[in-house]
Amino acid sequence: MNTTPLLHMSAISKSFPGVKALDRVDFTVQPGEIMALLGENGAGKSTLMRILDGVFTPDSGQIFWRGQPVQIRSPQDAKNLGISMIHQELALVPYLDVAKNIYLGREPAGLLPGTIDWTTLYEQAHQQLARLDLDVDPRTPVRDLPLAQQQMVEVAKALSLSAQLIVMDEPTSSLSNAEVAVLFRTMRALKEQGVSIVFISHRLNEIFAIADRVTVLRDGSLVGSEPLQGMTADALIRMMVGRELGETNQRPAGEDVQSQRQPILEVRNLSRAGILHDINFTLYEGEILGVAGLVGAGRTELAETIFSVHPPTQGDILLRGQKLRLRRPADAIRAGIALVTEDRKGQGLFLRMEVGANISVRILHQLARFGLIRWRDSQHLAQEYVDKLGVRTPSVRQKVRNLSGGNQQKVVIAKWLTLKPQVLILDEPTRGIDVGAKGEIHRLMRELASQGVGILMISSELPEVLGVSDRVLVMRGGRVVAEMNPRLATQDDIMRAATGAKTS
Amino acid sequence: MASFAVTERSWKALLQQYGLFVSFLALCLLLSLATDRFLRTENLLNVLRQASINGIIAVGMMLVILTRGIDLSVGAVLALACVIAGDAVRQGWPSLIAIVLCLALGGSMGLVSGTLVTRLNIPPFIATLGMMTIARGLALSYTQGQPVTGFPADFRWLGAGTLLGIPVPIFIVSGIFLLGYVLLELTPLGRHVFAYGDNPSAAHYSGLSTRQIVLFVYVLSGALSALAGLILVGRLNSAAPTTAEGYEFDAIAAVVVGGTSFDGGQGTMWGTILGVLLIAVLNNGMNLLNVPSEFQTVVKGAVIALALLFYKAIR
Numbered sequence A: 001m002n003t004t005p006l007l008h009m010s011a012i013s014k015s016f017p018g019v020k021a022l023d024r025v026d027f028t029v030q031p032g033e034i035m036a037l038l039g040e041n042g043a044g045k046s047t048l049m050r051i052l053d054g055v056f057t058p059d060s061g062q063i064f065w066r067g068q069p070v071q072i073r074s075p076q077d078a079k080n081l082g083i084s085m086i087h088q089e090l091a092l093v094p095y096l097d098v099a100k101n102i103y104l105g106r107e108p109a110g111l112l113p114g115t116i117d118w119t120t121l122y123e124q125a126h127q128q129l130a131r132l133d134l135d136v137d138p139r140t141p142v143r144d145l146p147l148a149q150q151q152m153v154e155v156a157k158a159l160s161l162s163a164q165l166i167v168m169d170e171p172t173s174s175l176s177n178a179e180v181a182v183l184f185r186t187m188r189a190l191k192e193q194g195v196s197i198v199f200i201s202h203r204l205n206e207i208f209a210i211a212d213r214v215t216v217l218r219d220g221s222l223v224g225s226e227p228l229q230g231m232t233a234d235a236l237i238r239m240m241v242g243r244e245l246g247e248t249n250q251r252p253a254g255e256d257v258q259s260q261r262q263p264i265l266e267v268r269n270l271s272r273a274g275i276l277h278d279i280n281f282t283l284y285e286g287e288i289l290g291v292a293g294l295v296g297a298g299r300t301e302l303a304e305t306i307f308s309v310h311p312p313t314q315g316d317i318l319l320r321g322q323k324l325r326l327r328r329p330a331d332a333i334r335a336g337i338a339l340v341t342e343d344r345k346g347q348g349l350f351l352r353m354e355v356g357a358n359i360s361v362r363i364l365h366q367l368a369r370f371g372l373i374r375w376r377d378s379q380h381l382a383q384e385y386v387d388k389l390g391v392r393t394p395s396v397r398q399k400v401r402n403l404s405g406g407n408q409q410k411v412v413i414a415k416w417l418t419l420k421p422q423v424l425i426l427d428e429p430t431r432g433i434d435v436g437a438k439g440e441i442h443r444l445m446r447e448l449a450s451q452g453v454g455i456l457m458i459s460s461e462l463p464e465v466l467g468v469s470d471r472v473l474v475m476r477g478g479r480v481v482a483e484m485n486p487r488l489a490t491q492d493d494i495m496r497a498a499t500g501a502k503t504s
Numbered sequence B: 001m002a003s004f005a006v007t008e009r010s011w012k013a014l015l016q017q018y019g020l021f022v023s024f025l026a027l028c029l030l031l032s033l034a035t036d037r038f039l040r041t042e043n044l045l046n047v048l049r050q051a052s053i054n055g056i057i058a059v060g061m062m063l064v065i066l067t068r069g070i071d072l073s074v075g076a077v078l079a080l081a082c083v084i085a086g087d088a089v090r091q092g093w094p095s096l097i098a099i100v101l102c103l104a105l106g107g108s109m110g111l112v113s114g115t116l117v118t119r120l121n122i123p124p125f126i127a128t129l130g131m132m133t134i135a136r137g138l139a140l141s142y143t144q145g146q147p148v149t150g151f152p153a154d155f156r157w158l159g160a161g162t163l164l165g166i167p168v169p170i171f172i173v174s175g176i177f178l179l180g181y182v183l184l185e186l187t188p189l190g191r192h193v194f195a196y197g198d199n200p201s202a203a204h205y206s207g208l209s210t211r212q213i214v215l216f217v218y219v220l221s222g223a224l225s226a227l228a229g230l231i232l233v234g235r236l237n238s239a240a241p242t243t244a245e246g247y248e249f250d251a252i253a254a255v256v257v258g259g260t261s262f263d264g265g266q267g268t269m270w271g272t273i274l275g276v277l278l279i280a281v282l283n284n285g286m287n288l289l290n291v292p293s294e295f296q297t298v299v300k301g302a303v304i305a306l307a308l309l310f311y312k313a314i315r
């Protein structure tokens, strides 16, 4: 290819206290190309993209745009060049509605100077949403949307900029196949128009499905940039982690778990007006029960109802045969139920607090003697979980907001593991977690299950649901519509049940 | 360029750690040059006595601000608690009982504010503004506008007594600072105050008792206001219904100057102590230099604004 690249980042380095995040990394994107950016958690992907967006200034290195050296000092500079960014941690204003978020700072001008043409604003927003098949009223406040839809609103916002280069930092981590398909369709259409896209994802199948080339980072250094044609997943993983990964399928070879074990959590006729309808299922000791479904199927709502974030309008929840009367999460936790929430930034983390403080926040009482916290013990405990989950951080004293997205996710999981729950509900537990660490977390889940913990795992990633669960429930429209044996079911079976398509 | 980035970062860290301390020292130096009365023992003791009242209130205020709230009612709560307790002691109640009554009254008023905030979801600014008006109004009608005066010596001891030649209020405020530090840094409750302030929603999902946390900080703020009132009333030997007007301003100023963020979840007791000292020295200095009182408020307002800008720049 002889064309001038659209973007060339040359020998970019960036350090944070205690971390060399990027070390002389080169990165090139051609016009009309979809470039995947791959690497383990903390490899430096988001940092590289934040430098491109002007959030961080590099310690050294040069950026060329269409062959010309440029200085990008702020996101505004990036926007002016034609770069649009979807950040890994969503950056929407929760109290503003969808349309206002999409056009924030770029509202169409009204008749009088300084006024806003609201009619046009909402019309344009409606069109942007329709383009993404997104059935959302542009007047809904963003905080009332499920995470996946917030993610799609971010996409709509980025698309509305008519940029030359769109960076998507893990846009699919909270989406299910159906939304991913829509997103990919849009991405292909953009590519047809000559727009370039940088696509970050930990799901290799997505990278193979959409990208033309892939750039792999490891520990802040460039491993290489390769065309995806003819590349295998194993080769990619080798580039990424520098070795082979073991078998990732964690299900034990044993037969039906239910037949031999005690029920631990029973959900009977559970309903929440308009959201959940007559849900019945039993979770057994030592079982991993997967819950699949599309975004909006009510999976997160089911988890939150069991965890008593919201009261059910009808039905019962039984723990080891005892009917539970819970009014708030604190009650559920006391009963031995834990919920790893999907929205780590909103509901999971204390971002400005340290890693150690986040991990130990739930069990400070147990770490206290005569009412005073024994700091040494709490640091040790945090360190133990940091090691166990492989959180990449210079120390447990690091502020959580300085960790990479996947490492933040591990901190959330660690916080809940300290509680040693009897029932562990995981809502998209491996959201944003790299391939290797994902295997570790699955192994950990299996280990907990073998100690008798009942695990309810909500996941939008069908290979994860099929690979890890002992049994799978499929939800659609607030109902459980199917129960499947993952040894016999295929991804297609789940998708058919989830979408309600007739079986062929 | 690489080294530049490093120096920039460590500058920020240095400023964050020592900026306040250096400003405090600079202010003291300036005042000792500008007026020869500043460094006299008599004057310094006076500064500390002043600082002790604001310091006690500021500890409660700090905890409230850590939970993203604010307590505008501290001055009015102080006044109402003190006129009632003062009246009781004058009518022959034992001083100790009256003191306990005073603290309980302060705490109860905090409980009301806290309940408005946690149960009825009234924004702290409005809830405590309401409490401020009500408490002030009750104090005025309870005393019919007259100050309550003439207290026995043991009731006044907290404010007027000395121990080993040092005014008792200085011991009290030191104790409160120490307890505040231990509470915030070493107890689960204190850590939960930080966690709640950092992310209330995550605190709820983590099963922390969010309501109790918020209630607690308002009760504490009310009780500490009453304690500060006992010192004030003891020193003046009089409890006027109009006493302590505007005290909320100095307390908020000290907390903000001390680096506690209105966004919640961020602040240190050490910062608050320095903030209290800085505001006390500033007040004292302006008095010594005969700055007119209207203009003193302007200066303090400017100091708060500067502090906010400073912390915004280095965070």
Ligand SMILES: Nc1ncnc2c1ncn2[C@@H]1O[C@H](COP(=O)(O)OP(=O)(O)OP(=O)(O)O)[C@@H](O)[C@H]1O
Pocket: A016, A017, A019, A020, A021, A039, A040, A041, A042, A043, A044, A045, A046, A047, A048, A088, A392, A393, A401, A402, A403, A404, A405, A406, A407, A432, A434
């Ligand atoms: N503001 C910051 N302060 C300190 N360290 C940081 C900061 N931002 C990133 N880092 C560190 O830089 C490294 C690279 O982080 P980055 O977010 O780029 O990783 P990533 O490849 O995007 O990972 P993930 O897949 O988990 O999102 C990590 O070790 C992270 O802890």
Ligand SMILES: [Mg+2]
Pocket: A045, A046, A047, A088, A169, A404, A405, A406
């Ligand atoms: Mg990232």
